[in-house]
Amino acid sequence: MQEQYNNDDEQLKALGYTPSFDRSMSLWESFALGFTYLSPVVGAYTLFAFGMTAGGPPFIWSYLIAAIGQMFVCLIFGEVVSQFPIAGGLYPWTRRLVGPRWAWMSGWIYMWALITTVAAVPVGGAPFLAYLLGFTVTPFNTTVIALVLLFASTLFNQLGTKALARVAMFGFICEIAGALLVSGYLLLFGRLNSPHVILETFNLGSGGSYLPAFLAAALVGMFCCYGFEACGDVAEETPNPSKAIPKAMRMTIYIGIPVTIYTCLGLILAVPDLQAVITGKDVDPINTILTRNFGEIGSRVIYGIILISHISCILSLQAAVSRLIYAYARDKMIAFSGVLSKISPKNHVPSAALILAGVISALIVCIGFFIQEGLTIIVSFASVGIYIAFQMVIVGALFARFRGWRPAGQFKLGHWGWIVNILALVYGVAATINILWPRSPDAPWYMNYSVLLSLTIVLVTGCLYLLLEKPHRNSNAPAGDAWHITRQSKKNVKKDKVTNLAMNEE
Template sequence: MSLWANFALGFTYLSPVVGIYTLFAVALATAGPPMFWSLVIVGVGQFLVALVFGEVVSQYPVAGGIYPWARRLWGRKWAWMTGWVYLFALLATIAGVAYGAGPYLAQLFGFSHSTETTIVCALILLAVALVINLGGTKWLAMAAIIGFSAELVGALAVGGWLLITQRHHNLGVLFDSFGAGSGGSYAAAFLAAGLIGIFQYYGFEACGDLAEEVPDPTRRIPKAMRMTIYVGGAAAMFVCLSLILAVEDFAAVINGDDPDPITTILSTAFGSVGGKVILAVVGISFLSCTLSLMAAASRLMYSYARDGMIVGSSVLRYILPSRHVPPYAMAVAALVPAIIVLVSIVSTDALTKIISFATLGIYLGFQMVVLAALRARLKGWVPSGSFRLGAWGLPVTVSALTYGVLAMINIAWPRTPDAAWYDNWIVALGTAVVIGLGLLYMVTARPHERGDAAAGDAIASSAELREGAPPPR
């Protein structure tokens, strides 16, 4: 993978079109136009996390991303649990993206809108993504670049056209709630709508998941991560802003009279034929995002299995000789999300619940690495990769950890009091179950004791460097 292909992978994983189009209606109905500012707040917080990750991956450019990073920074047990949580979150994110694509694909192919058609379209999307991923890294790189191009069309061309032809408001609406959240505290409504920003800004870590498939990764991957935040974040804000200013009646969205404002906007702006073309571009964006997520999840499983740290390791670490990809790990990365999509039929507001659970798990995995980096730094670790923060390392790491903890509290907070207690707490309960199962598996099977990969050596390596020893290879 070239630098641009690696950046395109992270960009399509972060996916401005997918992130905004999936949750725009929910966020706008919850907090009105000011929900836009959550993209700015979260963008700053996640940029801090990306800087921390950049230092780590620059020193440890190992396939699998946060699992091997946590292993080198802290040790076997911490790394195993980090990877376990992150893996489940990745699989749930794949399901959330596929489920979010369902309504748009149903409209594209002329299906009537229903839960059943959404599920069928999501399953088809997962199957297509699996087939493309099995084609190998070159196929993935090509698909990522095509997806990146589609994202730019969807973000810049569509957004620009909306601003030129369908702008019904000025920028002042970004400070007007139009009655959203009037039933209680507006701050609570804004925090709830903040899920659109929190869901938007991850994917940059995928650049590091394929570190062993990128030439000169110690320089290229940190740069690709930062580019993902810069470009992806700017594109997401542009998409969101163009859609907000194109909404004719905010009250109709907030009151539920217009539950699908994006379809209303696209139909008005582009007509039936043009609307189909835009839906096709959106569909490609969702597919490319699913491809990137599936690639990241399969590489994490492969990295786990290569170290013998998960049940079925002998199968999951198998590499297809002709394609140089882990086919069985990829199959799992498609099958588990398919099961989540099928099970979602029993939960109210399934899309929000799936995305909330996935995002909480991703953030927990992220912050376990950030905490490991902070601990290692306080114990003497000095990053020795090509990308280093220098004196800014400690304050940036502390700030990233603080942001992440606050974001996780916001994600897990129960917000459906009228639902059954288990449905109201399903995000926190689901995460607790994943952690509990992981701890049980770790205690009984002791998978962290397998494998001979380096672990917990960051601090020792820094001590050796201070004593004049050559840097570890």
């Protein structure tokens, strides 16, 4: 094992970086990190009411569509991280595929999307803690609980990689067990509706077409089906990352999305009054379902499991964004790089980056308190930000392929690489357009275009920082060398062939 660690460190040095993290996260723990970030229970329970009101029971199909599209993305990510297993994920990948300026913008968008997601999860989980403790769910109580959860997550993440890995694994076990048991019981003993309801439109949509309603509800699937990239964010904390990380990413989708669909199906078939949920009359269908089937005490136990899922999800998200901020700072691509690039000598984590991520997420939670439909706006922006950042990697991979890049890691798609890359781009562009598409013409413009407005602010501030501060000039870290490596490898092969031919002639 020590030999493997040494080889991993030598690989990282060859990529231009000095090892700083503790490589103590196994393949299964890396997968658990991605799984708890994707978090089937968090996604299914937090956005169940939204999915039902927007598209009715057929919204469940959005999980499958998102899983297929995101699998294309995941495969491309696997090729990139296998060759460049560097902490921070999307930022260092795009740096090596294209260059520092492209990397700056992809990392900037991804960072804000992650921080926003960190804010969304505790807001979605706060009602379950309120139910568990017997509090009334109010906007004020939800905000306070969310801030407490963020504070606790920031403190716990300071304990180090081993603690994070153990919590991620514990959260994975609780989430799997809870999802299987709760939905299993609902499907066996709590079912009130026919499975056929997932094919019924309930007269939703406009102009006689159900498609607009389904596209609106598809936000649920899009929000739930990312998180696999978090495995790459901790690549420097995983042994043999070139092989382990791509596998952990795929496992996240293979296991996470079927569990999500299974969880959601159990809930849909156990709804006492579908019309009340679809019309919004039953504003809290999860509580209705659980209380009816498990009683007051049993439902509180389930709320505890759901809360554990939310907490482990927050921890995983915050760990991912802190590694991204650290990667930025290590390359001197962001303000206060000297502080943000420091690794705790005791626990080997970027302490300042963790604190910064926690503070900004807390501010977003506070802002959401004053905005109507705050959670929906936060989730929408988080989704579109993630998708755009993902597509910057996909476009970067296509750009590098045109320049001659041939993936050189332990995971390669071979001749399928071009096809999968193009399919990943088509899906990502379509999903991004769907998220940004305005669907409430009667709403005030700032509500109807709130996601687009938020995205524009992030893009403009990122471009201004890039233009005025020119962070790409501050670093000598390797950049835009993916295709150079391929060319050099080809030259070496040709050189070896010539040498061997000359020796044979002699």
